[in-house]
Amino acid sequence: MGPSVDLVPSSEHFPVEAEVVVIGGGIVGIATALALVKQGVKTVLLEKGTVAAEQSSRNWGWCRRTGRDIRELPLINASMRLWETLNETTGRETGFRRHGIIYATRTEAQRERHLRWIAQAKQYDIASQILSPSQLAERIPGLKANFAGALFTEADGRAEPQKAAPAMAMAAMEAGLNLQQHCAVRSIERSAGRVSHVVTEHGEIKCQSVVVAGGAWSRLLLQGCGVEIPQLKVLSTVLRTRPLEADVSSCVSLGSVALRKRLDGGWTVASSASSVVDITPDSLRFMRPFMPAFKVERASLKLRFGPRFIEEALYWRPGQADKLSIYERIRVLDPAPDRALLRQMIVDLKQVLPAFSGVQVAQSWAGLIDTLPDAIPVISGIDKIAGLFVATGFSGHGFGIAPAAGQLMADLVQGSTPIVDPAPFRFSRFTDGERVHAQHWL
Template structure:
């Protein structure tokens, strides 16, 4: 197999022990050991369902441990808010429920606005979000500046949601996995699912690199790999990958408690006293065969966000064109050849982020950068997830395409996926997240609020 880009280490993860022998049968199999899959496994195991989760590499080794660590209602697409409200309730009790530290703190999240026009957009969003029970406040410039002591730039105002918070991705995934295992879920790391087994037109199992596991339902929670997994059973999922880069600083007494987003950088205080810093102003999109395959579907989103997306053509195109194929039962798959997507961070982006941060908040000038990393965000054309049964394959369910919003919403997504997979009525209406929307509506609704 050809190398997929350049590899770089992500944040350090605590090792999770894998279960021993792969079972011959379980009630539900989960493909993917990120926060969505782990949360689903925990919910199923708590309900007494026999569940086995298979992760091709290290648990939470890709985007689930590489995200910003925000638990955010603020600025979300309104269609996500009911699910995020559910997730927020779960986060509030997750330390106690798992018996492990997740790093979750209800610190609030603030968006700073540089113009009065942006303040007005925030006001419209807050008014609409109130219908979903979200209490967000539009603040003046002085109130926002007071949240970031020493801020040197003028801000016109901002949006603040006190119920939002932050967590440590590496700790949270570990806590959820430990809790899932304690309830009886069997977790298998470094065990790729090559393909989904189908009998008589419905899901009947998963073929892992260690053998066939029979089951009545499968949950595909493979993040950036979900599209390929579904292609293997004849289902089309429009999904592309966006590279997002993050740095973390050494501990510093900056006095900034809430997560804060400015026009050119965003930051979150960490339990270790440092800050995770990134930006939503720039994302890198590698041009790969899927970019051409889904060109028309993604074009409206690209045009709406083109000032924030940097297209890049490189070795990834050739690697995916030649090697990225759905797996087959009796041959080594791409999922075994590429155990982890661990791309190098975009140095130019992080250099600018660090410069902008130090200029706006001089307390960060000279503070060492301890580490930087990047991850691949699984994105959909309308930037909201797919949480759905696959209509063409009964018993196959998918939770993917969270478009950079998956960490905060993950525990709630796990709950509704568990409900879907067991035939229960989901706590939240999932109509907006149906996989069929891409085929049914070529003019997908894009968020217009922020």
């Protein structure tokens, strides 16, 4: 089971129309809805399960510029400015704090990469630095491992995934959002070449625009409209500990293990070196566009062939207006964590940080990360269907960037001046001949 998330009540009345329907109550859909209602746009958000029950509550909570794809830097800068004010503007605790992010460096080649990234990030006013081994030891007292130093960004931060999206959803409702949970969208309907309404399990909602912010489900939702997006899923395992005192204020990645202090006094711990990829029919379908990224990341990816292949081959179909859909069958994607990895994470943690020798695991979970071949999101309109927009494919780093990603999506829907240049995030990059590639800096 996933972590327990702050509860958000649904709106009382089921709507029959809206200017914009947002599909997906993860942090991206909620940030989009929040930005829209603040501009006075009549918005409905539909969530098949409950707010933030999938990736948006299961993540590490890092709000990171460090080592980010250069194309995303203007957006993450805008996002960090929004995070800074979110506690105040939502009137609630999102857990956002600036305590820095540290990536320990293992090899000389990695240090060279970090230096090249710093040089490029400077043009976006990002003041990251290389820490020497002794500076790293000062920042993480008791560290017991031989690192060649670290990449450090003091102005980076963290927030609480189990609180942030719910806080934003409550603020959006206060500003006029109609939020419906346990309300799966079965299909997005069109008339005369443009979006006309969505069909949900509880009835139809007329609208002028639809934003698909369905995380790992976006591919299927778009397939239902005849739009193909090359999206796959990666399973990542996380644990949270009981409260424990340790002098580590920044979010840190120490070789194979990554950790962050939580507001409840515990720690969110994960592996920064290993994830699982279940082979599915989509893995075969999208093997070609993903191959370059796979070749670079293969040491950290465990390929697995098992029941998920059959499950997806048999049941993962786009919804039909008049039939029970897969979105209703699977209210919350709740994959089992990788048990062997959980054991290894604890061994690694105790080894590098003896302060954790008495650590007690309170809970563990896994999440399915939705990813695209170039590991940056699509935040874009779909040219061939007027009124259809997509914000998805955040590829394992959408939590930190979500506040500004939602603002950008709202700007595009409204046709107002975008918060940053949206070109890198356009959907058409997969079809207009651009050489789509991922950047690997960490």
